[in-house]
Structures are given as C-alpha cells and as structure tokens.
Amino acid sequence: MDLKLKIWRQKNANDKGKMVDYPISNVSPDMSFLEMLDVLNNELIEKGEAPVSFDHDCREGICGSCSLYINGEAHGPDRLITTCQLHMRTFKDGETITIEPWRAKAFPVIKDLVVDRTAFDRIQHAGGFISVNTSGNTIDANAIPINKADADNAFMAATCIGCGACVASCKNSSAMLFVGAKVSQFALLPQGQVEATDRVLNMVKQMDEEGFGNCTNTGACEVECPKGISLENIARMNREYLSASLKG
Amino acid sequence: MSGILNSSIGRKFAMALSALFLMVFLLQHFSINILSVLAPETFNVVSHFMGTFWVIQYLLQPVLIIGVIFHFVMGFVLEIRNNKARQISYAKNNGGANSTWMSRNMIWSGLSILAFICLHFYDFWFPEINTKFIVGDMSGLIDPNNAESGYRYYEELQHKFVDAWRVVLYVISFVFLALHLLHGFNSAFQSVGANNKYTKGLKGFSKIYAIGIPLGFVFIALFHFFNQAH
Numbered sequence: 001m002d003l004k005l006k007i008w009r010q011k012n013a014n015d016k017g018k019m020v021d022y023p024i025s026n027v028s029p030d031m032s033f034l035e036m037l038d039v040l041n042n043e044l045i046e047k048g049e050a051p052v053s054f055d056h057d058c059r060e061g062i063c064g065s066c067s068l069y070i071n072g073e074a075h076g077p078d079r080l081i082t083t084c085q086l087h088m089r090t091f092k093d094g095e096t097i098t099i100e101p102w103r104a105k106a107f108p109v110i111k112d113l114v115v116d117r118t119a120f121d122r123i124q125h126a127g128g129f130i131s132v133n134t135s136g137n138t139i140d141a142n143a144i145p146i147n148k149a150d151a152d153n154a155f156m157a158a159t160c161i162g163c164g165a166c167v168a169s170c171k172n173s174s175a176m177l178f179v180g181a182k183v184s185q186f187a188l189l190p191q192g193q194v195e196a197t198d199r200v201l202n203m204v205k206q207m208d209e210e211g212f213g214n215c216t217n218t219g220a221c222e223v224e225c226p227k228g229i230s231l232e233n234i235a236r237m238n239r240e241y242l243s244a245s246l247k248g
Numbered sequence: 249m250s251g252i253l254n255s256s257i258g259r260k261f262a263m264a265l266s267a268l269f270l271m272v273f274l275l276q277h278f279s280i281n282i283l284s285v286l287a288p289e290t291f292n293v294v295s296h297f298m299g300t301f302w303v304i305q306y307l308l309q310p311v312l313i314i315g316v317i318f319h320f321v322m323g324f325v326l327e328i329r330n331n332k333a334r335q336i337s338y339a340k341n342n343g344g345a346n347s348t349w350m351s352r353n354m355i356w357s358g359l360s361i362l363a364f365i366c367l368h369f370y371d372f373w374f375p376e377i378n379t380k381f382i383v384g385d386m387s388g389l390i391d392p393n394n395a396e397s398g399y400r401y402y403e404e405l406q407h408k409f410v411d412a413w414r415v416v417l418y419v420i421s422f423v424f425l426a427l428h429l430l431h432g433f434n435s436a437f438q439s440v441g442a443n444n445k446y447t448k449g450l451k452g453f454s455k456i457y458a459i460g461i462p463l464g465f466v467f468i469a470l471f472h473f474f475n476q477a478h
Contacts, residue, residue, distance in 0.1 A: 235444075
C-alpha cells in the first residue's frame with residue numbers, strides 16, 4: 001500500500017505546531033497502525049530527520065497509551081479497539097490519513113502526537129479509590145455477597161483504561177465518561193459505599209478544575225470508547241453527584 | 249448543596265430541568281392551539297381563560313418567561329465554556345461517525361428557536377400585553393363595547409397567517425424545533441440521571457413527541473393559511 005500521511009508535528013509544548021505531509025510506500029495491510037508509524041520513523045531517522053513522537057506501551061489494547069486521532073476519529077475508524085489494534089487493511093491504497101493528537105485544553109500537547117493526560121491521574125487521586133486495611137487483616141472481597149448485575153456493571157465500568165478517547169471525541173472535550181466509569185465501579189459495590197459521597201464530589205470538582213467541558217449527551221464518547229463504556233455510567237454519576245450534593 | 253450550580257453536573261441538571269419544564273409547556277401550548285382547528289369557539293374560551301386568569305397571568309407566565317430566559321442563557325454559558333475546553337480544533341474531525349447532527353448543533357437549532365420566539369412575541373405576546381395592560385381592555389372581545397361581537401382570539405390568530413412569508417418562517421422554525429427536541433428530549437432525562445430499563449421506551453416516545461408536536465404546529469399554521477381568503 002502507498003499512503004499519504006498528514007501528521008501533526010510540534011517540537012514541544014510551547015511550539016505552535018503544524019501538519020506535515022509524509023508519503024509512505026510498501027505498507028503491509030497486515031501491519032498495525034503503530035507498526036506503520038515505526039516504519040515511517042525508521043525512514044525519518046535514516047534521512048536524519050526527527051522521528052514522530054507518539055505514546056505506546058503494551059500494543060495489545062490494554063494500557064490505553066496509544067492516543068491518536070486518525071481521520072477525524074479517536075483510534076481511527078474501527079470500533080472497540082485502541083490504535084495499536086487498528087490494522088492498515090482498514091485503509092485503501094493511495095488514501096490520505098490525517099493523524100493528530102487528542103485535542104483538549106486539559107490534555108496539552110507535549111510533543112508531536114504525545115499529550116499530557118495527568119489530568120486523569122489527578123481526578124483519580126481526588127477520589128477514585130477505596131480505603132482498605134492491608135495490614136494483614138484484609139477481608140477477602142469475595143466474602144461479601146454482591147448482586148450479580150451490580151458486580152457485572154461494576155466490572156464493565158472498571159474496564160475503562162483511561163485512554164482519553166472520550167475526551168478527544170467529545171465536541172466539548174468532556175471527561176464525564178471517564179469519571180462516570182471511575183465513580184460507577186465503586187458506587188455499585190458495597191466496598192465503595194463508605195467514601196461514596198466524598199468520592200463523587202471530589203472527583204467532579206477536580207474534573208471541573210482541570211478544564212474539561214460539559215457533557216451535552218452527544219454519545220460520541222460511548223461510540224469511540226475502545227472498551228465500550230456505556231453512557232449509563234454518566235447518568236449514574238449524575239445521580240450520585242446530585243444525591244451527594246443534597247447530603248453535603 | 250450551595251455549590252451545585254457551580255459544577256458542570258449541576259449546570260447540566262438545571263439545564264435539563266428547564267428543558268423538561270419547557271417541553272411540558274410546549275405540549276400545553278399545542279393542546280390549546282389545536283383547538284383553533286378542531287373547535288374555534290372552545291379555542292376562544294380557553295384563550296380568554298389563559299389570558300385573564302390571575303394564576304396563569306401573574307404566577308405561571310413569569311415562571312415560564314424566567315424558564316425560557318434561563319434555558320437560553322444557560323445554553324450560551326455552557327456553549328462558551330465548552331468551546332474554551334478545546335482551544336485548538338482538529339484539522340479533520342468526523343463528528344458524523346459517532347453522533348447525530350442534532351446533538352452537535354443544539355446551539356444553532358436553539359438560536360433559530362430564539363429568533364422564532366422573538367417573531368412570535370412580536371406577533372402575539374406584545375400586542376396582547378398592549379391590549380390588556382396599556383389600552384386596558386381585559387374583555388377579550390372583538391369590540392369591547394359590544395358583548396355580542398365575540399372573542400377576538402381566533403380572528404387574531406387567522407389574521408397572522410394571511411402572509412405566506414410568515415407561514416414559511418413558522419414552518420422553518422418548527423423544523424428547527426423538531427431537530428432541537430430530537431436530541432434535547434432524551435438528553436434532558438440523561439442529564440438528570442434517568443438512564444435505565446425505561447430508556448429504550450422513552451427514546452421511542454421522544455421521537456413521537458419531537459416530530460409530532462412541531463408537525464402539529466406546522467399543520468395548524470398551514471390550516472389557517474389555506475382556510476382563509478388571501
């Protein structure tokens with residue numbers, strides 16, 4: 001396959017940045033998208049040019065590092081996958097592929113396609129945890145009876161890998177699917193009840209302070225989420241927040 | 249509790265409550281307007297009641313106006329805040345791949361509805377306020393000195409739909425209203441946290457409401473346009 005890549009290049013956080021065209025030839029349809037970028041980077045290095053910086057780690061759809069906005073969609077045109085699971089057979093020979101970083105005020109570009117997603121970490125620190133005595137007397141979680149449906153929904157919420165595709169896809173750069181999932185995974189379980197009120201209030205407060213936008217329920221986040229996190233989690237977070245606000 | 253309106257979720261909750269209130273009002277408005285087609289005499293009687301009963305005039309009408317203003321102001325506030333959350337736009341964005349046109353353009357359909365409300369107030373509300381509170385005629389009669397002349401409401405309604413350009417403007421506005429409701433109805437329920445086993449049924453009902461009510465208003469406008477001499 002011969003392709004024309006249009007890639008966002010930005011030297012550092014203070015650089016203005018611009019789209020740069022890169023033709024690439026002999027791309028195997030069986031390559032993953034990241035392998036294709038690896039090939040491009042080898043060519044750039046051989047020519048003495050700076051390689052394109054992009055985040056990647058596990059390359060098996062678990063870590064959520066590979067944050068690329070490809071042809072106008074987070075993680076490209078396929079569904080329920082991360083960029084590392086996207087294969088070049090998805091594209092046509094001769095196609096132009098536009099590759100950009102996540103765009104959000106709360107996710108500033110560090111270099112090229114790499115963005116700073118520590119805003120998510122700070123939201124997690126604000127309340128995305130439960131306090132458990134781990135001094136040797138820890139109670140086995142399985143000793144607490146939990147309704148099957150609640151356990152399933154909590155587990156589904158917990159599959160969020162924090163990749164940020166929800167923020168990137170949302171026209172408002174809202175992080176509510178991420179925060180909704182992180183609130184839900186504990187709100188549905190008895191272990192999460194002790195800190196439930198503070199958790200949702202603190203996590204939403206931190207989310208707002210980070211500069212994410214408001215959710216307008218377009219549903220783009222749910223469609224683009226590689227783990228299929230449902231909008232139900234945002235509704236649950238809304239209920240938890242309103243209930244916690246009334247208690248507070 | 250005090251800081252709830254300063255939070256993103258609190259603002260969305262308030263926006264949704266005002267939307268639900270306005271949707272109930274819209275249903276009530278349509279129910280009365282359709283009487284102008286089905287039973288003009290009843291339309292006159294109900295219109296006079298709505299225009300003179302103190303609870304509606306001095307209690308519910310101000311609440312409605314506040315609700316409308318709040319919904320528009322909050323809509324603009326949210327739009328401005330959301331635009332600030334993404335300062336650099338994508339070079340290529342395929343929004344149609346993951347969301348509906350209606351959901352992405354609520355501000356534009358909303359602005360169209362705001363423009364329509366201005367025209368609607370110019371057509372009906374301001375003349376009504378002038379007649380009742382400046383001229384001082386609370387009789388609701390065509391000729392205030394002649395009780396036999398009958399109520400003026402149906403005649404005034406028909407008079408407004410003489411001009412084709414006004415009918416066209418009304419029809420276009422109702423199309424934008426339908427587009428706004430097609431997203432707004434479900435969105436309001438999601439914002440107040442109502443996403444559950446009833447959501448599927450609610451989505452079906454929302455389509456009936458979002459298309460049915462504006463279509464009904466279009467029918468009323470066209471009915472009065474075609475049922476009078478031009």
